[in-house]
Amino acid sequence: MVVVSSGAVALGRAETGQAPGDPSPRFGRQALAAIGQPLLMAHWRSAFAEHGLGVAQLLLTHADLGARPRFLHARRVAAELLEHGVVPIVNENDTVAIEELGFGDNDALAAQVAVAVGAELLVLLTEVDGLMTADPRLDPTATRVPHLDAFDPRTAAFTEVGSRSTLGTGGMRSKMQAAAIAAHAGIATLVADARRADVLAALISGADVGTLLWPGPSRLSARRKWLATTVRPRGSVSVDAGAARALVEGGRSLLPVGVRAVEGRFEVGDPVRVLAPDGSALGRGLVRYASEDARAIAGLRTDAVTRQLGWLPAAELIHRDDFWPEPGAARRLWSEP
Secondary structure: OOEEOOOHHHHHHHHHOOOOOOOOOOOOHHHHHHHHHHHHHHHHHHHHHOOOOEEEEEEEOHHHHHOHHHHHHHHHHHHHHHHOOEEEEEEEOOOOOOHHHOOOOHHHHHHHHHHHHOOOEEEEEEOOOOOEOOOOOOOOOOOEOOEEEOOOOOHHHHHOOOOEOOOOOOEHHHHHHHHHHHHHOOOEEEEEEOOOOOHHHHHHOOOOOOEEEEOOOOOOOHHHHHHHHOOOOOEEEEEOHHHHHHHHOOOOOEOHHHEEEEEEOOOOOOEEEEEOOOOOEEEEEEOOOOHHHHHHHOOOOHHHHHHHHOOOOOOOOEOHHHEEEOOOHHHHHHHOO
16 A cells, blocks of 8 residues: 655644734745654654554655656656565655646556556545435435446536545545546546545455546556656657548557647657647647657658758657557547538
């Protein structure tokens, strides 16, 4: 088991006596996290010591999991700890994270850690029994949804009645987004009530608790799982209709000749979004050209690329092995006139 925990900022506030929303705070969020993180680990160490288990602290930022070498390193460290019976306690490194490199909430972090360690199940504990048909505080006839496909359109309606923690940053919406990340990698997600003392033991025994969100069949390689669920695009590449169908339906690479426009700044190997002619997302891939060169060769055939740049860095802008299509992209292409 790997634990993804929040609480450092809240413990920092308690330690310093600084109330949330203080108009003249002495400490910012990052300083509060630095104060609270050792206190948080002390709580976890004490709790697991009662069961004869040791713990280890893993502090991550989005940059750690968004860069392939660092992603693999984090996975190796987690595997080493688990092999020797040490429970990794993961938290976002709030002390150094900046907004654009943050995960946003621990649900997203948990989903990406689940992908990194190759988990079989992602468990998101919250303040309700799971997805509900209505808000039970307002509607006494509300019932729990026991199971659902992670990509079922009905999840949007059920999500609107979820609760939001007063201490955490995520609500039910963020949990459904996390479940979608996990589902792309073939990982099931269970949303359950943290207030139930035996909730983990109950779900492991197969009891009907919470809401189980099933993933679709996953045929992604480990590299594509990382690309689909972890990396954050640095820019976008718009392609013509022929290139879109070649990518999504034919499993072909993206050549410069099929590119219509390039947005953002990125370097070789960075992730980018690939957009259809109508602006919808086709998927994401790792580029073999920096953004400046990509703009210069957009729409050019291979021989013209060589003349434009003076050499040919790569025949493809995005190789097929480095591209992951969005679910339903092929269906959208067929529906276009």
